Amino acid sequence: MTNVETIPASGPEPVQQNNAKWKDWKWQVGHSITDITTLEQTLGMNLSKSEREDMIKTCDIFPMSITPYYLSLINTDDPLHDPIFRQAVPSPGELIIENYDLHDPLSEDADSPCPLITHRYPDRVLFLISNTCAMYCRHCTRKRKVGQVLSAPLKEELDEAFSYIETHSEIRDVLLSGGDPLMLSDKELDTILRRLRKIPHVEIIRIGSRVPVVLPFRITDNLVSILKKYHPLWLNTHFNHPHEFTTESCEALAKLADAGIPLGNQSVLLAGVNDCPEIMRKLVHELVKNRVRPYYLFQCDLAEGLAHFRTPVGKGIEIIESLIGHTSGLAVPTYVIDAPGGGGKIPVMPYYLVSWSSNKVVLRNYEGMFTTYQEPDNYQGITCDLNCEKCRLQHIEDQETMVKRAQGIEALLSDYENSITILPAVLNRIARRQDGE
Numbered sequence: 001m002t003n004v005e006t007i008p009a010s011g012p013e014p015v016q017q018n019n020a021k022w023k024d025w026k027w028q029v030g031h032s033i034t035d036i037t038t039l040e041q042t043l044g045m046n047l048s049k050s051e052r053e054d055m056i057k058t059c060d061i062f063p064m065s066i067t068p069y070y071l072s073l074i075n076t077d078d079p080l081h082d083p084i085f086r087q088a089v090p091s092p093g094e095l096i097i098e099n100y101d102l103h104d105p106l107s108e109d110a111d112s113p114c115p116l117i118t119h120r121y122p123d124r125v126l127f128l129i130s131n132t133c134a135m136y137c138r139h140c141t142r143k144r145k146v147g148q149v150l151s152a153p154l155k156e157e158l159d160e161a162f163s164y165i166e167t168h169s170e171i172r173d174v175l176l177s178g179g180d181p182l183m184l185s186d187k188e189l190d191t192i193l194r195r196l197r198k199i200p201h202v203e204i205i206r207i208g209s210r211v212p213v214v215l216p217f218r219i220t221d222n223l224v225s226i227l228k229k230y231h232p233l234w235l236n237t238h239f240n241h242p243h244e245f246t247t248e249s250c251e252a253l254a255k256l257a258d259a260g261i262p263l264g265n266q267s268v269l270l271a272g273v274n275d276c277p278e279i280m281r282k283l284v285h286e287l288v289k290n291r292v293r294p295y296y297l298f299q300c301d302l303a304e305g306l307a308h309f310r311t312p313v314g315k316g317i318e319i320i321e322s323l324i325g326h327t328s329g330l331a332v333p334t335y336v337i338d339a340p341g342g343g344g345k346i347p348v349m350p351y352y353l354v355s356w357s358s359n360k361v362v363l364r365n366y367e368g369m370f371t372t373y374q375e376p377d378n379y380q381g382i383t384c385d386l387n388c389e390k391c392r393l394q395h396i397e398d399q400e401t402m403v404k405r406a407q408g409i410e411a412l413l414s415d416y417e418n419s420i421t422i423l424p425a426v427l428n429r430i431a432r433r434q435d436g437e
């Protein structure tokens with residue numbers, strides 16, 4: 001990989017890797033590349049007139065912003081096929097809207113009880129505390145909002161969001177996202193984290209941030225000393241390609257891990273970036289080496305402007321197939337499709353359970369070997385009537401909580417719920433029945 005040694009000036013001082021301020025994260029942000037002319041000069045590219053016009057048109061709709069650091073990772077010998085380039089530089093493909101593309105693919109707006117909060121799952125919420133990112137990922141699912149607004153949310157919005165979390169005692173996990181939460185100042189973050197930690201029912205705080213990848217210098221000693229005051233605090237980052245591991249990004253991860261912050265990674269499966277089992281294997285190995293647990297691999301969702309990044313689901317299955325068994329379980333992420341319409345993350349897996357009898361299952365392993373598992377003859381299933389004291393497992397749970405919690409398939413499986421079916425909201429057959437009765 002050739003690194004870009006010299007980046008032409010976008011201000012009075014030259015944007016160079018040997019610049020004294022290269023490692024100053026605010027300097028990096030201030031010198032981000034946001035126009036096509038500077039980009040061309042920096043990468044030594046010669047775009048045709050129509051290519052340039054297409055890119056400028058794309059930037060007008062979906063803005064570009066790339067830190068000099070992240071840009072320096074691009075291989076200038078063949079930029080168009082470079083995984084960093086593809087994640088950072090606008091492609092005219094973004095202007096192609098397929099008829100199945102969705103404006104808000106995950107229905108995050110619909111599941112939002114107040115500004116900044118998405119409450120989709122029973123016990124956790126997404127809290128969007130920042131409106132900006134260090135680098136605008138071309139594959140962003142919240143593309144529609146990028147570059148739209150002020151960097152920090154309004155105080156009234158924050159207050160409303162905090163009061164929502166405070167008054168909903170079922171929320172035990174708050175996931176800070178955005179934008180990138182680590183684009184806030186140390187002071188702003190400290191204030192938000194302190195306020196969250198004061199809420200007794202919030203057990204864990206999670207931060208989702210791409211900063212370790214695109215702006216590793218943001219992980220300063222001071223930032224880390226703030227974060228570690230609020231344990232248990234987890235951080236999920238977003239590496240997509242092995243080229244994103246550099247001395248700088250590995251140092252940032254080490255600082256976070258040394259502060260006792262458990263690290264996870266959420267990748268997106270992207271055509272032309274990482275849709276290859278070999279690249280993925282390398283990626284997960286790099287992650288684990290750096291004390292980051294591969295958490296999710298996302299199928300690219302149906303947001304507008306992402307058509308050129310999407311792969312068939314089969315590509316993801318093929319990748320998972322190439323990981324399970326072949327490498328440590330620790331290195332295998334859960335492959336998920338974030339369902340359109342707010343269905344949330346749905347895991348998809350290759351099939352390992354091949355068949356089943358009344359006392360035996362037939363399985364296949366990663367090598368293609370078929371095997372059997374003999375099930376117990378004398379398993380004494382305990383019928384659960386929600387009376388924890390009767391059961392021998394010595395775990396006492398509050399009945400009301402248990403009834404309220406059981407939903408969907410879990411409720412169907414339970415002994416204490418009477419429901420035997422889950423029906424679609426609209427079903428002609430049922431409508432007919434009621435009419436006739």
Ligand SMILES: *Cc1c(COP(=O)(O)O)cnc(C)c1O
Nearest residue numbers: 118119120121124125126175345
């Ligand atoms: C992904 C997501 C979460 C967190 O999901 P986990 O599976 O717990 O990581 C929470 N809320 C929303 C709206 C999400 O999209």
